[in-house]
Amino acid sequence: METVNFRHVSVLLDECIEALNIRDGYTYVDCTTGGGGHSLEIAKRLGEGSRLICIDRDTTALAAAKERLSEYIDKVTFVHSNYSDIDEVLNDLKIDNLGGVLADLGCSSYQFDTPERGFSYMHDAPLDMRMDEGAVLSAYTVVNTYSESELKRIIYEYGEERFAPKIAKNIVISREKSPIRTTGELVEIIKASMPGSVKNEGSHPAKRTFQAIRIEVNSELTGIPPMLRGAVKHLCPTGRIAVISFHSLEDRLVKQGLSDECGRCTCPPDFPVCVCGNKAKIKIITKKPILPGQNELSVNPRSRSAKLRVAEKL
Secondary structure, three states: OOHHHOOOOOOOHHHHHHHHOOOOOOEEEEOOOOOOHHHHHHHHOOOOOOEEEEEEOOHHHHHHHHHHOHHHHHHEEEEEOOHHHHHHHHHHOOOOOEEEEEEEOOOOHHHHHOHHHOOOOOOOOEOOOOOOOOOOOOHHHHHHHOOHHHHHHHHHHHHOOOOHHHHHHHHHHHHHHOOOOEHHHHHHHHHHOOOHHHOOOOOOOOHHHHHHHHHHHHOOOOOHHHHHHHHHHHEEEEEEEEEEEOOHHHHHHHHHHHHHHOOOOOOOOOOOOOOOOOOOOEEEOOOOOEOOOHHHHHHOHHHHHOEEEEEEEO
């Protein structure tokens, strides 16, 4: 697949660049590089002694980003890795001047719009949904091997889907006849699991279930806390971390993770004095998340659910 076909509209681009407060002499990390939209704007602003580390688990994305950032290639290092491993990546690269970290937690438009990647309920394609195409776990494995109780839990917790029990039951019934191989087959099972009165309510009936399976396949939620801890650990004083989330499950983890790094006491409420020793490592810059403006929403409707939270190392 030609990398020039990689399409992704960078969300909250200007707000992210402003939040990072890019300065000379520091290294910056885009730990969800995608097609390189945010990375390109960071690279344009790199001054003397500065460097950009581009991390992504999708090799197609990294290839596209290399192409897009070719003019700045002498100041950019590309790493095929998961954002959850940022601590290890920065240790391996011996980075000791980290000035900022950006994490855009959403899928790219390319991943949704490329049918063969199996992310979208709008195209009939093989069940896949792997951000890292070399990973073992795929949507096919989840749908065809997970128990009914596991499927119900995932669809309910990660998709917040009220019809999770019926959907999980019908998946198991269907796969007993033959494996569920495509996104189209899964969509039909989901639709058949819902009352007719709700199928035309707002969003596509398969949206929540597909989100849930994608999160499971890519361990999207479990990767957020170690990413936040690793980033904060390596940031220099006054360095910034900026994180874009796209649904309530992500945003809750980001908000909680940043709060934990603010030195919130974890002692039981009935303790007379604090014994946990937690000390603030960061301060929150955005008391409320930054949201897309009307201009961005009109150009990129997919940005509607985006929330940007920013914190600064003390």
